Amino acid sequence: MENIFTDDYFMKKALQEAEMAFEKGEIPVGAVIVVNNTVIARSHNLTEMLNDVTAHAEMQSITAAANYLGGKYLKDCTLYVTLEPCQMCAGALYWSQISKIVFGASDAQRGFEKMGTQLHPKTTVVRGVLADEAADLMKRFFLERRK
C-alpha cells in the first residue's frame, strides 16, 4: 500500500494554514508540526492581528507542540512550513532540537540560510516542497496589497 504520509501531504496542511492567514490579511505563511504521522500543532502567521513581531507561524507551532508533548524539546518532530524560516524562527528551532525542518519557498532576503542562522546539529532540512504553491500565495498577497 502506498504511504500517504509524504512531505507533500503535510505541506498541503501547512498551505491550508497559509491560506487562512491570507484571508485574514496576514502575510500568508503556515506551519504544522508532525510526530509519528500525526499533526500535533498547526498555525499561521498572526503578526498583524496580535500586533506582535514574534507571532510567526513557526513560533506558535513550536509553543503549541511543546504544550501538547508536555516537554519543551521537539526531538522526534518535523516542522512543515510554507516559507523558509527567518533568523528568529530558526533560532527557536535551534533551541527546540527539532529533528527535521521541511520548508516550501525559499526566502532569499530574510531566510535563515542566507542569514547564516545556526540550527541544532541533529536537525535535518528539506527544501522546496510545494515551493511554487507557497510562492504563488505570497505573490498574490503582495499584488492584492498594492492595489
Added chain:
Amino acid sequence: MENIFTDDYFMKKALQEAEMAFEKGEIPVGAVIVVNNTVIARSHNLTEMLNDVTAHAEMQSITAAANYLGGKYLKDCTLYVTLEPCQMCAGALYWSQISKIVFGASDAQRGFEKMGTQLHPKTTVVRGVLADEAADLMKRFFLERRK
C-alpha cells in the same frame, strides 16, 4: 540635577527580574523595555515553567511592550537584558526595529554576536552594563544546580 535614568538604573531592574528567575529555578536572565525613561515591559526567563524554548525574557518583553504600545514596532524603545541575546531573540529584535539594546554579560557560546545574527540597521548596541552582576548570578545558578 543628576540624571538618575542611566543604563545602570534600568539594568538593575533587569537584574531584579533575573533574580526572580533564579528563585524559580529558571536560568537567571531578566529584561525590561523602556521608552521615555518609563519601563513598559519586564520579564524573566520562563522556559522551564512554561515548557517552552521560546519563553526567553526578551521574547516576553517584546510581546508585552508591543501590547502596551498598541503597535508591533519598538522604534523608540530600549531593551535592557542581563545576558547577551541569542539568535532567536536577536531575530525577534530585528523584526521589532528596536532603537537600542543594552546587555550585561556576553554569551560567548550562544550569543547573537558570535552567531552572526543580524540586527535592524537602526538598532544600536551597548555591551557590558553591570556585566559582573549578571555573570555572577549565572555562575551561582549553575553551581547550585550541580549540587
